[in-house]
Amino acid sequence: MSSTEQPTEVRWRLASPADLPFVYRLVTEVDPRWYRFSRHGLEPSSMIALMGSIAGGAIVHDSNGQPVACALLADSSESGTGHLEYYALPTPHAERCAALAAPDLLGAVFAASTPRRLYVERFENDPQLLGDAAHLFTPEVVLPDFLLIDGTYEDRTTLVLTADVWWPWHETRSEVES
């Protein structure tokens, strides 16, 4: 597939310990944007230990069966909130695949763990991976000039998607698709 061709089919599956090498590679390729893992550097053993604390995850594959992105659900709390961490390999193809898979992944998160509020954090120049669902997220906190990335300070924004916003959109989308 060429870099400009639109992927039409992506699949995702639950992550397993066997995916750790891919996730580690992904963290290193987008470093420092996957900040949960990059903040203390890229030493593998401490990163793997940190990954062990994650509630659940999924790996997105392209139509050739190659892993291109990873989603993790972290910090699920008794107050009904969670953080979605979603990153793709830094290629236009991988990012398009991730954007295409995003609504289904969000549906799986809301169906499986029923958060009241699902947070996503992103730097201002992160690629937009949430696809058709991106507009459902509302910014709540902006940390100005949070991190130096390639010589420029970037803001870090916390966005939220509430269950009240998600479900009506999801149901309408499902009706249209069926």
Add this chain to the structure above:
Amino acid sequence: MITTSRIVFRPVVPDDYVRLYEIESDPATALTWRYRGQLPPIAEYEAALWRQTQQIMVVEGRDTGTIVGYLQLHDTDLRSGTASFSLYSGPDHRGSGLVMEGLMAFCEWAFGNWPIRWLYAHSFEHNVSAFESGLRRGEAMRLGVLRERMVVEGELTDVHVVGIEREAWLASPLRRRFNQLRARQR
């Protein structure tokens, strides 16, 4: 250590833990702080107190020698040059201004001793008034509000994220006044 006419601001020592435990046990606030009603027993308190924490500074009232509150520097992130802080005030000293004077000492100490560009605080809706004067004057910034972020006593509550930027603190008239008062103590 930082001394003003009213407070002594110094690092915590183990002999202070009982007083810190007493402050955190206050029923009026125990549910809203870190442990949210599940304060560990005193035997396990030290480990819980220092979790994710780099330094704890206590604020002593000079007239009584009593610890009136304390401030905690935690989640220091040297890659981004940021850290968070928590502020705890003893129930019998709220409204006295002593702990807020301690916050000025904390800013002076933290920005003077750590490579930090931003200090963040997360405050429940019902505690955020403690920061209002700083927000009004501009030493602190409200960076956003996480709506209905936590459950406290069965009720959903907002969490305000407040930031203090190093350069804003260094240039603030409040800092200048604070250090003038300190100088008179020397």
